[in-house]
Amino acid sequence: MxxxxxxxxxxxxxxxxxLGLAACxxxxxxxxxAQATTAPxxxxxxxxxxxxxxxxxxQAPTDTVAPTDTTEPxxxxxxxxxxxxxxxxxxxxxxxxxxxxxxxxxxxxxTLAVEEEVAESLSExxx
Amino acid sequence: MPPVEAWxxxxxxxxxxxxxxxxxxxxxxxxxxxxxxxxxxxxHEGVVVEPDAVAACGPCHTEIAAADAGSLHSNLTGYFxxxxxRSSEENMGVLEEAMGNHCLTCHTSCGQCHVSRPTxxxxxxxxxxxxxxxxxxxxTCTACHGSRxxxxxxxxxxxxxxxxxxxQGGMPCFTCHTNDEMHxxxxxxxxxxxxxxxxxxxxxxxxxxVGPGDGIDNHTEAHFExxxxxxxHSTTYKNCYSCHVAQQEGISFFxxxxxxxxxxxxLNPLQSDARPWKYVPLRHVPVDxxxxxxxxxxxxxNFAALPTWKYATPHNxxxxxxxxxxxxxxxxxxxxxxxxxxxLPYEVxxxxxxxxSEPPPSFGSGx
Numbered sequence: 001m002x003x004x005x006x007x008x009x010x011x012x013x014x015x016x017x018x019l020g021l022a023a024c025x026x027x028x029x030x031x032x033x034a035q036a037t038t039a040p041x042x043x044x045x046x047x048x049x050x051x052x053x054x055x056x057x058x059q060a061p062t063d064t065v066a067p068t069d070t071t072e073p074x075x076x077x078x079x080x081x082x083x084x085x086x087x088x089x090x091x092x093x094x095x096x097x098x099x100x101x102x103x104x105x106x107x108x109x110x111t112l113a114v115e116e117e118v119a120e121s122l123s124e125x126x127x
Numbered sequence: 128m129p130p131v132e133a134w135x136x137x138x139x140x141x142x143x144x145x146x147x148x149x150x151x152x153x154x155x156x157x158x159x160x161x162x163x164x165x166x167x168x169x170x171h172e173g174v175v176v177e178p179d180a181v182a183a184c185g186p187c188h189t190e191i192a193a194a195d196a197g198s199l200h201s202n203l204t205g206y207f208x209x210x211x212x213r214s215s216e217e218n219m220g221v222l223e224e225a226m227g228n229h230c231l232t233c234h235t236s237c238g239q240c241h242v243s244r245p246t247x248x249x250x251x252x253x254x255x256x257x258x259x260x261x262x263x264x265x266x267t268c269t270a271c272h273g274s275r276x277x278x279x280x281x282x283x284x285x286x287x288x289x290x291x292x293x294x295q296g297g298m299p300c301f302t303c304h305t306n307d308e309m310h311x312x313x314x315x316x317x318x319x320x321x322x323x324x325x326x327x328x329x330x331x332x333x334x335x336x337v338g339p340g341d342g343i344d345n346h347t348e349a350h351f352e353x354x355x356x357x358x359x360h361s362t363t364y365k366n367c368y369s370c371h372v373a374q375q376e377g378i379s380f381f382x383x384x385x386x387x388x389x390x391x392x393x394l395n396p397l398q399s400d401a402r403p404w405k406y407v408p409l410r411h412v413p414v415d416x417x418x419x420x421x422x423x424x425x426x427x428x429n430f431a432a433l434p435t436w437k438y439a440t441p442h443n444x445x446x447x448x449x450x451x452x453x454x455x456x457x458x459x460x461x462x463x464x465x466x467x468x469x470x471l472p473y474e475v476x477x478x479x480x481x482x483x484s485e486p487p488p489s490f491g492s493g494x
Contacts, residue, residue, distance in 0.1 A: 094153060094155050094156070094162045095162045095163045096154045096162070098163065098164060098165060098170055099154040099155070099160065099170065100139070100142075100145055100154065102167070102170075103137055103138065103139045103154075104138075104139045104142045104145070106134070106138060106140075109134035109135075109137060109138050110134045112134075112167055113132070113133040113134035113136075113137065114133060115132070115133045116133065121380065122375055122378060122380035123380040123381045123382065124380075124381075124382045124383065125370075125381070125382060125383030125384065125385065125386075126274045126383060127274065127381070127383075
């Protein structure tokens with residue numbers, strides 16, 4: 001076979017491939033919402049040539065399977081064992097200990113208690 | 128009462144109180160103050176020495192706290208009743224100010240009976256903050272009711288003997304004066320003799336078997352109808368005259384004439400179905416037309432509306448008294464009766480309804 005003939009056959013083959021691919025141009029674009037749970041079935045026809053997308057994809061193609069929401073966690077989360085310390089305004093706690101400490105101590109009270117200044121009574125007679 | 132030093136007034140001497148029912152409530156719950164403060168002044172900011180009956184005691188002692196609002200011990204309604212009757216509406220504002228300065232400090236509260244001495248007498252915990260269900264007679268009741276009731280009851284007005292209920296019976300105040308009476312649970316009163324006698328001598332379990340036919344000569348039907356028990360069975364008691372109130376440099380004070388020991392039977396100023404007797408003992412009360420003159424002129428503008436010799440129940444009961452020695456003690460003499468000659472000029476009009484002009488007639492034996 002001459003070179004000229006060989007070149008013609010290759011050209012015909014290329015034209016045929018281009019026409020074949022053009023016939024596949026109406027297939028749906030890959031969606032971004034459908035999450036495949038199983039590997040997509042391969043095209044019935046030869047997929048040796050991936051068609052050019054008409055728009056740039058905004059998300060990974062479906063054949064790069066994303067993890068689904070229904071995936072079970074492998075381990076049950078363990079709650080924290082310690083309550084974190086409050087960092088801002090602590091809850092008010094009524095603390096009577098200072099009252100009791102002083103008011104049960106005779107020595108403290110004798111030191112701190114102040115006798116009321118009694119105004120000289122001006123009253124006369126039995127009350 | 129013996130004086131108490133400042134430190135002792137607030138000393139919780141028995142620290143088991145802290146673990147008691149009341150102690151576990153915590154100091155600040157009732158008394159306020161500042162939690163966690165470490166110096167005395169800061170700790171006492173907002174302290175309420177005398178917690179409110181309804182707010183502090185009411186959540187647990189609901190019925191008592193609610194009734195207590197109507198207790199004469201708490202609201203001193205008797206003062207307003209009598210002073211109001213002797214005055215007029217336009218004077219009451221000034222008189223209430225005067226009473227606030229001089230009279231109303233005598234009111235009591237839950238704590239002043241069950242925890243401490245009365246505030247009016249300096250206050251102070253009487254048992255290390257322990258709550259006494261039954262208050263101390265000497266530190267509570269007679270702390271206020273001292274110069275008349277206590278002295279009569281315990282025989283301090285010598286040579287007048289003590290009340291037989293005390294000297295022989297050993298009965299403290301609350302034997303006769305019940306919780307319900309003290310807490311106002313018997314119903315609201317306008318003064319302490321409003322309603323039937325409480326306590327009454329013939330209450331169940333007391334002298335309920337005493338009456339005509341009980342074997343005592345003088346216990347006749349006529350006597351029981353004519354006289355309260357005290358006419359025969361009480362004796363000389365204290366009478367007070369002319370209390371005048373005033374202020375000097377912000378200090379309130381009073382001046383009162385020396386008391387007079389006397390015993391006077393008069394006509395019953397409170398005669399009613401509950402107190403039907405014609406004759407009762409009368410005690411002179413320390414009011415006169417000028418008692419509040421410091422606060423304004425003629426404030427007791429209706430002075431004669433009430434007698435100055437008032438219905439009395441002296442606390443010096445005896446089985447035998449001077450008036451029981453003979454029939455003539457009452458039926459042949461006016462010695463024991465209040466007459467016009469006993470009245471001072473300012474009180475003649477006020478007492479016209481209670482004076483006796485002649486001895487009660489005797490209708491022979493059995494009267």
